[in-house]
Amino acid sequence: MAKQTKQDNTHLTTPTQLTGAEIVWATLVGEGVTTVFGYPGGAILPVYDALRKFPIHHVLVRHEQGAAHMADGFARASGKVGVAMATSGPGATNLVTGIATAMLDSIPMVCITGNVSSKVLGTDAFQEVDITGITLPVTKHNFLVSRAEDIAPALRQAFQIAQSGRPGPVLVDITKDAQQAKALFDFEAAKPKPYRPHPMLGFNDAGLEKAAELIRNSKRPVILAGHGVMESGAMEQVRSLAERAQIPVALTLLGLGGFPASHPLNLGMMGMHGEAWVNDSIQNADLLIACGMRFDDRVTGTLSSYALNAKKIHIEIDPAEVNKNVKVDVGLIGDLRNVLEELLPRVGGRDGSAWLKTIDASKGESAVRDIKNIPDSGHLYAAHVMHDLWKLTGGDAVVATDVGQHQMWEAQYFHHEKPRTLVTSGGLGTMGFALPAAIGAKFGCPDKEVWVIAGDGGFQMTAAELATIVQEKIKINIAIINNGYLGMVRQWQEFFYEGNYQSTPLVSPDFVKLADAHGIAGATVRTRKELDEAVEKARATDGPFLLNILVEKADSVYPMIPAGSALHEMILRPRKKNPLIETAEDE
């Protein structure tokens, strides 16, 4: 096979006549893209053919959903725009779950799809699908491009939209004839107009003053920190606010890492599987300062009973989120970092010790029930696994989780100190996310230790990407939390469906053999004692390593707020199993 020669990573600065396919790559190079995750096919073949001339690394995935999750994981871990590519028809539709995942979590991503020639658009030509129509509700914006000269402007605008304001995925669908035609490529001329900030953004002195006054006068304030902390890079500012005014910080799932877990003011995760004292302190608060979070139903419980005694300050970049679920007293609509920078000088020192003491005292009961304190009985609990993984990795690794019980245990027991170290699908809750997202994260942060923490169910949804790891020769460690069940669903069945375990027991392949078939080393872990050694072996191995960790089968995540209950109506870890009543609103 002819060896591919790549040019240096300099992009074309002088206007040049190129094919549409070449324009795609030239524009990506100009936008600073170095890695694209994709899968070829007829309608995108001209673009693939032109790749050899450009300094971009293409990662061949095993399923286009994997490409979208990889681009997403790349973006989450690195903060840069992730790029996925697919052919028309089935290639494009396979991206959709990954696009929706990125949309719900506001991840900057650009997806490029090929489409049939513009002459046959709308005729149900072979592998034609209306992907701009299909993805309309799950993209921030999308483009259908049918002329070579429109490719660079559309792509450049896509990058702008993906990263501006509240980030999100953008899809650019390019017809085959546009890829084949020639046009003048002029990177500078293709630059989009300056981004129009949302016209309803705004916060003024009066609003800032009112917020400062609420903070000054509050006795029981809590900061609610969300994903926006990371997206706006406001870690320092949130920390300053918390420290200056002695305000405890509760985090959403996607906010984990935005405020150091070890910080004395860190309460931990709020919401459905948050610790009791976190949710109780929100319910008892007299002031909530929401920073880059959207009062999702997973963190509020029933709205009619949510934090009824608290005034609310909402600092948020998306005006459509303010007053959507929770009515607020002060809305400061803008970039979190900018707003906090204006707010901080108005906030003075405060004595928060009484309130912090109250919260501390309330921890007592729940801490006793904490699974970490259960003596080693020979059983392997997933929570122990998370705790030990955290200890052994020094808490510095990037962890990509899947969705289910293991995800919640990870959030509870793996303590994230730094932003962008937890890669998890929060809004859509997409099973199959972990493995491809971790691959993307590794490309985004090649020097970081990357772990997959997946359930036995979700892992099998995208397990084919094991081959991608091998083909790309990347080092990733995989921990499968194998409980023999679709555990989170089993838990709901236990609590709300009288233990009718319909379709949740799961037969899985021998994951270590599966890894072996791919040329990936692995080990099975059955006891807590074996865990340390296995994790160290995984870390010390040059190539990827898979741990099949056989954990307690019928364990449940505690505490839990049943869907449709108030935030303080938690199911606590039972001393004995307690019967529970089904609620109307569960899934």
Add this chain to the structure above:
Amino acid sequence: MVHTFVAYVEDIPGVLTRVASLFRRLNINIQSLTVGGSERPGLSRLTLVCESSGEASHRIRASLFKLENVVDVDDIAQAPSVTRELALIKVAVTAQTRSQVFELVEVFRARIVDLTSESLMIEMTGVESKIEGLIEILKASDCRILELCRSGKMTMRRGHHTSGVLRALGAKSNEEVVAGAIAGGESD
């Protein structure tokens, strides 16, 4: 309550789908939607009327602005404005009943725009209630309505405004609506 939004949107394929899709996503029924040219080159102007809760207007307007092809959105709310609708009504007539319809048309300040031996066509512009009044009376008369076509509503604020200042105006009116809730959230 009934909300009326006036929006300027880019005049390119697919924009109407995006607007309509937003309302579908919010599970809000569009009562009336008119789209056509505007004084701004490359931009279409639409008037959209829908029924939703009072608080919804903030979120609808904010969500409309999130569509990349939407340039301006004005929430008319209670502002002084003119709303008109156009109706074309084809009525079956005979030599005996024709003059009766002529009279009605006169009273309602409508116009006859087509006339054959068996039917005539009425063109009428006006507010909704007036158009509905004519339709009711026609229905009650001996003349059968053969075809009825209504344009949906078009709304314009009163006063010496151009759409260039609509955004500022819209921002104001919107803030009045949510002022209680987002105290201090208005822009300078």
